[in-house]
Amino acid sequence: xxxxxxxxxxxxxxxxxxxxxxxxxxxxxxxxxxxxxxxxxxxxxxxxxxxxxxxxxxxxxxxxxxxxxxxxxxxxxxxxxxxxxxxxxxxxxxxxxxxxxxxxxxxxxxxxxxxxxxxxxxxxxxxxxxxxxxxxxxxxxxxxxxxxxxxxxxxxxxxxxxxxxxxxxxxxxxxxxxxxxxxxxxxxxxxxxxxxxxxxxxxxxxxxxxxxxxxxxxxxxxxxxxxxxxxxxxxxxxxxxxxxxxxxxxxxxxxxxxxxxxxxxxxxxxxxxxxxxxxxxxxxxxxxxxxxxxxxxxxxxxxxxxxxxxxxxxxxxxxxxxxxxxxxxxxxxxxxxxxxxxxxxxxxxxxxxxxxxxxxxxxxxxxxxxxxxxxxxxxxxxxxxxxxxxxxxxxxxxxxxxxxxxxxxxxxxxxxxxxxxxxxxxxxxxxxxxxxxxxxxxxxxxxxxxxxxxxxxxxxxxxxxxxxxxxxxxxxxxxxxxxxxxxxxxxxxxxxxxxxxxxxxxxxxxxxxxxxxxxxxxxxxxxxxxxxxxxxxxxxxxxxxxxxxxxxxxxxxxxxxxxxxxxxxxxxxxxxxxxxxxxxxxxxxxxxxxxxxxxxxxxxxxxxxxxxxxxxxxxxxxxxxxxxxxxxxxxxxxxxxx
Amino acid sequence: xxxxxxxxxxxxxxxxxxxxxxxxxxxxxxxxxxxxxxxxxxxxxxxxxxxxxxxxxxxxxxxxxxxxxxxxxxxxxxxxxxxxxxxxxxxxxxxxxxxxxxxxxxxxxxxxxxxxxxxxxxxxxxxxxxxxxxx
Numbered sequence: 001x002x003x004x005x006x007x008x009x010x011x012x013x014x015x016x017x018x019x020x021x022x023x024x025x026x027x028x029x030x031x032x033x034x035x036x037x038x039x040x041x042x043x044x045x046x047x048x049x050x051x052x053x054x055x056x057x058x059x060x061x062x063x064x065x066x067x068x069x070x071x072x073x074x075x076x077x078x079x080x081x082x083x084x085x086x087x088x089x090x091x092x093x094x095x096x097x098x099x100x101x102x103x104x105x106x107x108x109x110x111x112x113x114x115x116x117x118x119x120x121x122x123x124x125x126x127x128x129x130x131x132x133x134x135x136x137x138x139x140x141x142x143x144x145x146x147x148x149x150x151x152x153x154x155x156x157x158x159x160x161x162x163x164x165x166x167x168x169x170x171x172x173x174x175x176x177x178x179x180x181x182x183x184x185x186x187x188x189x190x191x192x193x194x195x196x197x198x199x200x201x202x203x204x205x206x207x208x209x210x211x212x213x214x215x216x217x218x219x220x221x222x223x224x225x226x227x228x229x230x231x232x233x234x235x236x237x238x239x240x241x242x243x244x245x246x247x248x249x250x251x252x253x254x255x256x257x258x259x260x261x262x263x264x265x266x267x268x269x270x271x272x273x274x275x276x277x278x279x280x281x282x283x284x285x286x287x288x289x290x291x292x293x294x295x296x297x298x299x300x301x302x303x304x305x306x307x308x309x310x311x312x313x314x315x316x317x318x319x320x321x322x323x324x325x326x327x328x329x330x331x332x333x334x335x336x337x338x339x340x341x342x343x344x345x346x347x348x349x350x351x352x353x354x355x356x357x358x359x360x361x362x363x364x365x366x367x368x369x370x371x372x373x374x375x376x377x378x379x380x381x382x383x384x385x386x387x388x389x390x391x392x393x394x395x396x397x398x399x400x401x402x403x404x405x406x407x408x409x410x411x412x413x414x415x416x417x418x419x420x421x422x423x424x425x426x427x428x429x430x431x432x433x434x435x436x437x438x439x440x441x442x443x444x445x446x447x448x449x450x451x452x453x454x455x456x457x458x459x460x461x462x463x464x465x466x467x468x469x470x471x472x473x474x475x476x477x478x479x480x481x482x483x484x485x486x487x488x489x490x491x492x493x494x495x496x497x498x499x500x501x502x503x504x505x506x507x508x509x510x511x512x513x514x515x516x517x518x519x520x521x522x523x524x525x526x527x528x529x530x531x532x533x534x535x536x537x538x539x540x541x542x543x544x545x546x547x548x549x550x551x552x553x554x555x556x557x558x559x560x561x562x563x564x565x566x567x568x569x570x571x572x573x574x575x576x577x578x579x580x581x582x583x584x585x586x587x588x589x590x591x592x593x594x595x596x597x598x599x600x601x602x603x604x605x606x607x608x609x610x611x612x613x614x615x616x617x618x619x620x621x622x623x624x625x626x627x628x629x630x631x632x633x634x635x636x637x638x639x640x641x642x
Numbered sequence: 643x644x645x646x647x648x649x650x651x652x653x654x655x656x657x658x659x660x661x662x663x664x665x666x667x668x669x670x671x672x673x674x675x676x677x678x679x680x681x682x683x684x685x686x687x688x689x690x691x692x693x694x695x696x697x698x699x700x701x702x703x704x705x706x707x708x709x710x711x712x713x714x715x716x717x718x719x720x721x722x723x724x725x726x727x728x729x730x731x732x733x734x735x736x737x738x739x740x741x742x743x744x745x746x747x748x749x750x751x752x753x754x755x756x757x758x759x760x761x762x763x764x765x766x767x768x769x770x771x772x773x774x775x776x777x
Contacts, residue, residue, distance in 0.1 A: 071667045072684075100670035101682055112678030119681060504714055511660075511717060521717040565686075583689075585719035610718035611690025615729050620694065627685060632695050639654065639681045640702035 002064035002092065002129045004036040006056050007121065010044035010069035012099055019103040021114045025068070028118045034129055036060055044069045050082045057086025064088075064128040068096035068121045089133035091564075091626065096124035119639050126634035134625055136561035137604050141227035142320035143558060145551050146171060148219060148494060151179025152537060153529030153544040154325035155201040160548040161323075162210035166555070169317055170205060175216045175238055175287035176277060177202055179327050180530075181537065183264060183349065185356040188400040188430060195280060197537075202282045214315070215283060219322075222497050225605040226524030227320050227560045237310030239288040244305035249274075249286050252299035252306060260292045266330075266350040269357075274299050274306075320555030321524045323547050324508070325540075326494055328530035331379025331387070331484040338375050338482050339452025344459050345480040347378075348398060355404065362409045364479055370411050373461040373477035374398050375450055376418040380485030380534075383446050389505050391485025391534040396427040398483045399434040406437050414439040415475045417450040417463050442475075443467050452480055486534040498525055499586060507533045518547040521608065522586075523562070526550045565626050566607040567614070574599040574621040580613035589613060651705035651771035653764065655682045656691045660717055662710035662752035662760070669757035676764040680708075688712050688749075689725035693733040696747060700737070705771045706746045710760065713751025723751065743774065 009025050011017035022040045030038035037056055041049045044067055056062060065088055067079045072095040080090040098117045106113035143166060147158045150172035158170045176182070177198065184194030205211045214235055221232040240249070258273035265271075273293040276286040288299075288306075300306045330349045333340035343365055346354065354364055362369040376398065380391040395418070402414045416439060423431040435441070442465045444450055450463040462474040488506045495508060500520050503509040508527045511519045518526045528547035529540040554560065567580075567588075576598035581589040588606035591598050600622070613622050623629060657663045663684050669676065685691060688711035696707050709726060716722030726749060734744035748767055752760050 071663075073664065073667065097667070097682075100667035102670075102678075104670035104673055105666075106675060106678040107673055108675045109678055116678045116681070123681075123683075499719070501717055501719055509717065583725065585721060608718060610687045611685065612687060612718065612722075612725060614690050615692045620692070624686075624690075627690065629692070629694070632683060632685075632692075633698050635683055636654065636695065636699050636702055636704075639683075640652065640699065640704055642703065 001034070002131065003034045004060065004062050005034050005064035005066060005125060005128055006037045006053065006060070006062040007035055007039070007066045007125060008044050008049070008053055008068070009038075009040045009098070009121065010067070011040060011042050012070060013043065016069070016099050016103040019107045019110050019113045020098060020117045021110070024114055025098075025117050025121055029121050029125060032122065032125055034064070035125060036062060045075050045078055050078070053079070053082050054086035057083065057088045062086070062088060063092060064131065065093040066096060066121065066124045066128055067093070068098045068117070068124065070099040071097050071101075091134040092128060092131050094124040094128040094131065096120050119641070123635040123638045126638045127631045130628065130630040130634055132625060134564040137564055139227050139560050139562060139605055141555040141558055141560045142318050143167065143555050144169065144317075144319045145321045145323060145555065146219070146229070146231060146317065146319040147323045147325065149173075149179065149325040149327055149529070149531070150177040150213065150215070151325060151327050151529065152181045152197060152201060153327075153540040154179070154323075155198075155205055156541050157323050157325060157528055157544040157548040158211050159201065159204045159208065160545060161552055162205070162208045164552050164556070166210060166552060168211045169319065170211055170213045171217045171219060171233055172213070172215045173218045176281050176283065177213070177215065178282070182277070182281065184352065186400070186404060187537065188396055188427070195278065199280060199282070206282075216287070219494060219497055222322070224318070225603070226554065226562070227605070229319050229322055229524065231317050231319060231322070233315040233317060235313040235315060236290065237312060238285065239290070239306060239308055239310050240285050241305045241307050244285050245303065248303035249305055252303035253286060255298045255302055257296060257298060258292055258294055260289070265353045266347065268346070268350050268353060321526065321551040322498065323526045323528060323551045324494065324498060324500065324531060325528040325544060325547070326489060326531040328486040328534070329489050331487050333378055333482055333484065338378055338450070339454065339459065339480055340482065342452065342454050342459055342480070344478065345452065345482065347482050347484045348394065348401065349484065351479070351481045352401060355401070355408065358409075360409070362405065362412070367478065369478040371413050371415070371476065371478045372402070372405065372481060373415045373417060373475050373479070374402065374481045374483055375452070375461065376416065376483045377446075378482040378484045379487065381419065381446060386506070387485065387487065389534060390422060392422075392539075393534060393536040394483045394485055395422045396430055396536070398481070399423060399430045399439075402434050402439055403430065403437060415461070415477070416441045417461055418443050419446055419449070441467065442473060486530055489531065498522060500525060500527065505533065507531065518543055518550050523608070524554055562605060563609065565609040565624065566604055567602050567609070567611070567622050567624050569600045569602060570621040570623070571599050573619050575619050576600055577618045579616040579618065580622060583612045583616045585610065585612060650677050650679045651768055651775060652679045652703065653677075653681070653706045653708055653767060653771070654699045654704045655680060655708045655710055656685050656688065656695075657682045657710040657752070658688050658712050659684045659686055661712045661715050661754050662688075662756070664754040665752050665756045665760050666710070668755065669761050672757060674757055674761045676761045677768045680764050680768075687716060687718050687722060689716075689718075689722050689729065691726070691729055693729060693736060696733050697736060697740070700740075700742055700746070705775070706748065706767055708763065708767060709747075709749040710752040711749050713753060715751075715753050746771065746774070
């Protein structure tokens with residue numbers, strides 16, 4: 001138990017002392033057994049105060065430190081560092097929050113605030129008395145990183161990490177790289193297509209000696225922890241030989257009798273069971289869709305590169321960090337949602353594929369398109385549905401698409417049924433350009449959106465337009481384009497494997513969007529791109545570079561120091577009921593045999609210190625440093641005193 | 643309720659470092675006042691509260707215990723709400739056995755910006771405990 005404790009009570013200018021009688025607090029704690037020094041200070045965080053605290057620690061050989069000041073969110077790291085500068089283990093320092101949770105919260109009641117501050121400082125002293133010195137857990141870190149997803153974010157991150165000297169395993173679930181961006185034939189604000197962007201990135205990673213690309217591959221199991229993850233990668237066969245003959249392969253595609261919906265074109269066209277999505281796609285080899293191939297053998301008759309003897313492989317890899325850039329899915333409208341199901345109602349992703357397929361005239365289902373009605377925020381900013389968020393990219397993408405239709409085809413009229421256009425930042429010029437081209441904007445509130453009706457051979461979009469004082473307006477549209485937003489991937493099994501928590505929007509969660517972006521609560525696992533939330537390409541690239549920098553910083557030294565606040569098992573009292581292992585969300589607890597007895601063992605590098613195992617232990621054999629029974633109950637005893 | 647508060651009930655709040663603590667801090671920042679006999683002990687996750695700590699609080703003289711739960715925002719996983727709920731259920735059973743009104747143990751999800759909700763909970767819980775004391 002600590003017996004030479006320094007207590008420093010901050011005035012915070014007047015933020016604390018205007019409402020809390022700091023002198024009274026200091027007097028109330030100065031004679032507590034074990035308190036060596038009790039001082040008040042105008043600003044505990046000032047350089048001079050920090051120096052004084054550090055000097056006191058070293059000169060008076062303090063064994064515990066309490067600083068009563070603002071929220072620990074602001075200055076816990078500051079005073080932890082002061083403790084260490086003075087030669088005190090930082091886990092022998094306890095922070096007491098007497099500003100946000102006392103002086104400000106009870107600025108209407110000075111006597112009550114002072115009484116509460118005294119209790120809180122006394123509780124901190126009680127806690128620090130029971131504290132123990134802890135050392136970081138040192139572990140070796142593998143200088144290799146798995147990047148999951150070879151879309152633009154994943155490829156950009158892989159290239160950056162490889163340039164920094166990391167061994168990168170780039171793992172793509174599909175048989176081709178590029179992700180959603182390869183489906184784009186034009187990009188807003190760039191003079192290149194999505195396919196060209198993908199090609200540029202592919203060439204960089206393809207020629208890089210530090211990048212190993214796996215396609216048709218997915219992580220099916222993760223073990224180990226930060227610095228030393230053990231992952232199992234399942235690689236599905238492409239059924240095409242490495243020494244493929246291009247002409248024969250094209251012939252094989254031609255003779256394949258199987259036709260299925262082409263999801264690359266969002267089901268508006270068909271493709272064969274042996275396929276590639278477009279000519280310049282990488283890797284430059286078709287693949288066979290195992291789910292739909294009937295093994296009729298027609299392709300084998302014309303192509304010597306077909307090899308059905310290829311088998312699924314399981315690969316074991318060890319990596320120091322994992323960077324997930326697994327992307328998004330476009331929102332799929334529900335039946336009848338804004339006319340979904342009517343023949344000439346399509347989604348924005350489908351419309352962009354249609355534009356790519358039509359050269360001189362814009363034609364869909366055999367009819368030429370002149371009047372286009374765009375309905376915004378389909379699957380985003382939902383009043384009743386789960387998707388409360390704005391998908392960010394769609395206003396700009398729609399207006400840019402509209403501008404393109406004007407440039408590519410003659411006589412196009414565009415009507416934008418929106419809920420407020422959000423072409424933020426530099427993208428505002430796109431809005432201006434569309435307006436200059438004569439596009440009509442009609443706006444409604446979220447609770448009274450536009451409606452789509454099929455009247456004979458016409459499809460009519462109606463709106464109560466708030467821009468014209470609530471007039472009811474309608475447009476007969478040749479084509480209705482539903483501007484669908486982004487959603488988390490339907491298949492989010494990789495999140496389950498990696499145990500990345502999801503937010504209320506069902507996208508993967510960063511620890512803190514401002515203070516700790518791209519980091520997840522799973523140490524060593526970072527996230528980038530639209531798997532974290534809706535983003536445009538520029539934002540995805542930014543987050544990819546952030547995640548790459550973070551993952552690199554984890555492993556580049558080859559060793560790691562982990563936070564030692566983890567669960568600990570009392571081997572004498574543990575009777576292995578298994579409930580702790582069930583409660584642990586990280587599989588950090590397993591059963592071991594010791595001295596002929598089954599007991600629980602905590603994997604120190606996997607435990608995150610959440611404490612979920614503590615209350616379920618039947619024999620109360622698990623404690624966690626910083627939150628031990630002694631520490632918590634000593635605080636309760638003090639706080640309960642009248 | 644703006645007195646020294648000695649006649650007011652005493653409430654112990656188990657609050658989570660990453661989620662509900664920021665909300666309680668923000669309540670202070672916004673000067674959203676609540677009774678001063680509300681004391682907070684920070685913990686990593688609301689599913690980490692041991693029933694013995696809650697029982698200890700009542701034994702030592704707290705009138706009410708409030709778990710400011712992470713809810714669906716828990717950074718440690720989606721099972722948090724269910725697990726915290728189970729701790730509450732088990733502990734309320736224990737309280738019943740000891741003759742303590744189970745409603746003196748409450749739980750609510752307090753997200754990192756739920757400052758107003760926290761203050762409202764503290765006020766209504768205090769009012770409830772005042773009534774319990776006087777009846």
